[in-house]
């Protein structure tokens with residue numbers, strides 16, 4: 663892998679994707695930042711070239727890859743950050759909303775991966791970085807649908823790594839804890855009128871918003887991903903989270919599930 667790389671970051675207009683794109687560019691890499699809002703005039707991250715890219719539209723992904731190959735002749739790194747997020751009691755979540763989240767968070771990433779794999783195989787090298795979350799390891803109330811998409815990314819990344827290592831392709835799954843700086847535009851809620859979950863939903867979502875707004879600065883994740891991209895042997899998993907949030911993953915691993923569920927339930931009460 664060359665020390666200066668050509669990278670595509672999908673979902674780079676906001677939050678962690680933007681921070682990753684800026685950190686990769688600051689390290690001297692050639693970075694293409696992809697998102698829908700660049701088509702509407704949003705400024706690209708510092709040092710990056712903007713690409714109008716919608717992960718639900720294969721033609722925009724293909725056009726992005728073609729442009730990068732036309733301009734740089736290679737594509738070394740794909741980072742998939744694009745995601746949407748609707749908090750809701752699972753009983754009331756419209757199936758269409760769950761499908762929309764899967765379309766962006768899982769299938770969108772899969773579309774990007776399928777577009778870059780032929781290029782990376784032909785090069786005999788490449789690095790694919792997929793954004794999961796600590797919620798890819800355990801679930802919390804009212805984020806069940808989002809957690810399901812991130813658990814799916816974990817499973818997808820594991821098999822992807824097993825299938826593509828023989829072609830010189832490395833896969834890293836990133837598991838951030840709560841981070842500040844994500845746009846409220848992508849944090850939607852759905853709750854029925856007179857919902858029996860209303861009180862629990864209010865308390866739970868308040869806690870979620872509080873933890874996010876007091877979370878790690880996005881630059882921490884950006885720099886951690888850029889360091890991983892710079893490595894000869896990148897890690898298969900990259901957890902970027904406070905000690906307190908990491909402890910959620912340890913408790914999930916070691917506590918009996920009934921006890922873990924009670925601990926989480928009381929934390930979000």
Ligand SMILES: NC(=O)c1ccc[n+]([C@@H]2O[C@H](COP(=O)([O-])OP(=O)(O)OC[C@H]3O[C@@H](n4cnc5c(N)ncnc54)[C@H](OP(=O)(O)O)[C@@H]3O)[C@@H](O)[C@H]2O)c1
Pocket residue numbers: 672673674675676677678679696697698699700715716717718742743744745746766770793794795796837838839840841842843844845846848874877
């Ligand atoms: N923030 C956190 O606390 C946290 C914690 C753990 C994991 N994560 C993960 O980190 C990633 C970034 O999250 P964030 O909260 O920092 O970012 P965010 O502010 O929520 O931004 C979401 C990004 O996804 C893009 N996006 C949404 N739909 C898209 C589509 N159809 N095609 C292309 N791009 C699309 C948006 O760009 P456009 O609207 O311009 O297209 C935007 O750049 C996500 O995968 C998230 O699940 C975040």
